[in-house]
Amino acid sequence: MSLTDFHRFKELARQENVVFYYTGYFSQSIVTAMGDSLRLRLSSLDASQTARRKLFSVFVEMAQNVVHYSAEHLTAKDSADHEIRKGSLWVGEDNGHFYVVCANPISAQGVEHIRAKLEPLRTMTNGEIKALYKEKLHAEGESGSKGAGLGFLTVARDSSNPIEFDFVDETGDSGSFTTFYLKATI
Amino acid sequence: MQNLYIAPTSSTPEVNFQFDQHQLSLRGESYPENAHAFFGPIMQAIQAYLPTLQSTHITVDIQLAYFNSSSTKVLLELFGLFNDAAVAGNYVTLNWHYIEDDETILEFGQEVADDFMALDFHPCELIG
DSSP states (O other), X not given: OOHHHHHHHHHHHHHTTEEEEEEEEEOHHHHHHHHHHHHHHHHTSOOOHHHHXXXXXXXXXXXXXXXXXXXXXXXXXXXXXXXXXEEEEEEEEETTEEEEEEEEEEOTTHHHHHHHHHHHHHTOOHHHHHHHHHHHHHSOOOTTOSSOSOHHHHHHHTOXXXXXXXXXXXXXXXXXXXXXXXXXXX | OOOEEEOOOXXXXXXXXXXXXXXXXXXXXXXXXXXXXXXXXXHHHHHHHGGGOSSOEEEEEEEEEEEOHHHHHHHHHHHHHHHHHHHTTOEEEEEEEEETTOHHHHHHHXXXXXXXXXXXXXXXXXXX
């Protein structure tokens, strides 16, 4: 890639109001550092405290989702902690609203599991999302969940528009895989 | 029982449990990688402390500017332990500090107050 291409890349990001972009491995220390950087960036932008708080919340839930669940990882087999997994994350602004987009590879079995969780959230009102959040908060932990099983609900709760998602089949060095995309608009 | 102090980091709160004064506080932000791993030893300390009390006034100050979803679940379990101690005859004051327009944290506090009626719940607004 020539320096002119890098310039095009940077200009495109500027024109599209991309505030922040990262692709690579995600670990807790990277999430924390990205969070600090994102907050600094937001403090120079014209955004309400409420929007900043919701944006930060959505960012943490999505980034930690990559740390915990991305199918491609460097985590030591015997480690329950210090996970490192692969993904991408964008924060940008569109028509006066901030958005966060996250992408990570998932297993083929993951597609229907995630779809079943996310599809109902798209048609719920904010009141219904909050009621379901409350119900899940009091429920016993879900098997296979490393957090509280509240991550997607928190993202949906903090979004002003219905969340958007997609699954894209790709082919890489190690064969074919599916990338899961999730977008939340604050 | 030995007091418990854990210094804050970017993603974990300051933990200051002065068991000898019955003053316990959490301040800062909470979004560790694994909320159960971080809060596990804290819950254990609380579980060892509470049964030693009789008709004691405990003051709990929670001043968290942000906590992620897995911390939310663990916090609810923690307040459940305090509620049990209040039901068992102690008096537990929960000072819930939140920044003035932070609806999410205020609503969670109200949820805690509704769930755990034995707690003496005080919302404390901080002017941001």
